[in-house]
Amino acid sequence: MSALRFEPDDKYNAFLTVCKAPEGGNGKLSGIPVAVKDNISTQGIETTCASKILKGYIPPYDAHAVELVKAAGAAIAGKTNMDEFGMGTSTENSAFGPTLNPRDTGRVPGGSSGGSAAAVASGMVRMALGTDTGGSIRCPASFCGIVGLKPTYGRVSRYGLIAYANSLETIGPMAANVLDVSLLMSVIAGHDRHDATSQDRPYSHTPSADIKGTRIGIPQEYFGAGVDPAVAAVVKKAIGRLEELGAVTVPCSIPSMEYALAAYYVICTSEASSNLARFDGVRYGPAVEIKKSWHAAFQDARREGFGPEVRRRIMLGTFALSSGYYGKYYAKAQIARENIRKDFARLFADVDVLCGPTMPTIAFKLGEKSDPLSMYLSDILTVPVNLAGIPAISVPCGTVQDMPVGLQIMGRPFEDERVIDVAYAYEQGGQP
Ligand code: GLN
Numbered sequence: 001m002s003a004l005r006f007e008p009d010d011k012y013n014a015f016l017t018v019c020k021a022p023e024g025g026n027g028k029l030s031g032i033p034v035a036v037k038d039n040i041s042t043q044g045i046e047t048t049c050a051s052k053i054l055k056g057y058i059p060p061y062d063a064h065a066v067e068l069v070k071a072a073g074a075a076i077a078g079k080t081n082m083d084e085f086g087m088g089t090s091t092e093n094s095a096f097g098p099t100l101n102p103r104d105t106g107r108v109p110g111g112s113s114g115g116s117a118a119a120v121a122s123g124m125v126r127m128a129l130g131t132d133t134g135g136s137i138r139c140p141a142s143f144c145g146i147v148g149l150k151p152t153y154g155r156v157s158r159y160g161l162i163a164y165a166n167s168l169e170t171i172g173p174m175a176a177n178v179l180d181v182s183l184l185m186s187v188i189a190g191h192d193r194h195d196a197t198s199q200d201r202p203y204s205h206t207p208s209a210d211i212k213g214t215r216i217g218i219p220q221e222y223f224g225a226g227v228d229p230a231v232a233a234v235v236k237k238a239i240g241r242l243e244e245l246g247a248v249t250v251p252c253s254i255p256s257m258e259y260a261l262a263a264y265y266v267i268c269t270s271e272a273s274s275n276l277a278r279f280d281g282v283r284y285g286p287a288v289e290i291k292k293s294w295h296a297a298f299q300d301a302r303r304e305g306f307g308p309e310v311r312r313r314i315m316l317g318t319f320a321l322s323s324g325y326y327g328k329y330y331a332k333a334q335i336a337r338e339n340i341r342k343d344f345a346r347l348f349a350d351v352d353v354l355c356g357p358t359m360p361t362i363a364f365k366l367g368e369k370s371d372p373l374s375m376y377l378s379d380i381l382t383v384p385v386n387l388a389g390i391p392a393i394s395v396p397c398g399t400v401q402d403m404p405v406g407l408q409i410m411g412r413p414f415e416d417e418r419v420i421d422v423a424y425a426y427e428q429g430g431q432p
Pocket of ligand 1: 132379
């Protein structure tokens with residue numbers, strides 16, 4: 001083990017904790033500083049999910065992905081800022097202040113893995129771990145101009161990831177280029193007996209830029225209402241470049257996408273209301289004094305410890321699951337989810353990947369989206385992927401107003417290799 005000096009000039013509030021002299025070892029990631037999103041457990045290093053309710057919590061164990069990253073010789077550089085518990089699309093919902101976009105500090109870095117993206121985009125670290133429940137790796141990758149992969153559900157262990165919506169979320173790699181994303185993926189993927197949903201599908205792949213004959217579906221919904229025409233134009237041009245590189249494009253449609261956002265927000269809030277029930281503020285966080293009753297003390301701690309967006313979602317989810325409304329919301333959302341999964345499966349019988357923009361817009365200004373609904377609407381192009389459990393990557397493909405635009409490439413379950421290859425082909429041959 002060798003200690004590295006890591007003293008980043010964090011002008012962007014990307015880090016919540018910096019490990020000043022992280023230990024590195026030998027292996028595939030020898031001596032590489034890797035930043036870790038603050039909802040991923042790190043032994044001996046405070047892990048808060050950017051929430052006051054977890055302030056002071058020091059996990060006694062490493063998440064499986066962190067254990068693997070360390071075993072590969074990487075040095076844990078620090079813990080990165082995020083939307084509280086992963087709930088948001090801008091990193092403005094952090095209890096510890098927003099992260100700024102290194103490309104334009106008046107704009108958000110995207111979320112919820114905004115700290116990880118900013119740490120990579122500013123060159124403070126070479127790689128980072130993020131998590132993606134409804135777009136939280138791909139959105140900040142798109143907004144900050146880096147590469148981010150949301151792996152197939154089950155391909156990377158969630159053990160040690162503090163749950164927000166466990167049926168949707170996964171840990172995944174973020175880096176400045178496709179090869180580094182692939183390298184980090186090769187370290188973190190594979191089976192783990194501590195996660196019952198983890199599959200025995202390790203990843204060992206050398207990216208290939210040969211995409212001759214690859215069939216790319218272009219879903220019309222990804223270029224429809226709500227998508228900034230300037231962003232759509234940049235992405236269409238990138239897809240044209242993939243055609244020049246030998247891919248074949250096929251127009252297609254995902255009719256069930258109409259229900260994706262509503263289904264996502266019912267399911268994620270329902271799961272959150274259950275997952276977040278455990279936080280009581282007794283051992284860490286606001287440290288309540290039990291004066292009246294336990295009940296009243298927990299209520300006070302949770303009111304004080306959770307930010308407004310988290311409280312809103314706990315209430316929404318509790319309502320969606322309550323008796324009498326369960327069938328109306330949660331059960332219907334599950335039906336929509338199944339239809340989305342089927343639509344993707346139908347398309348993937350004909351095409352190898354689907355392409356479209358990652359986000360409907362470029363990074364917005366800090367404070368620009370002050371109502372929750374307009375923030376939720378920016379997730380429209382990313383959440384279908386989580387509902388279906390498929391892999392998707394965001395790779396930079398140009399700019400609008402000098403801000404990066406991400407090309408999203410979605411693939412069949414467990415074909416993370418293929419989305420990586422298409423991204424690599426674009427990265428290598430994207431600019432004619
Ligand atoms: N923006 C989405 C949400 O707020 C996705 C967040 C995420 O992927 N963690 O739920």
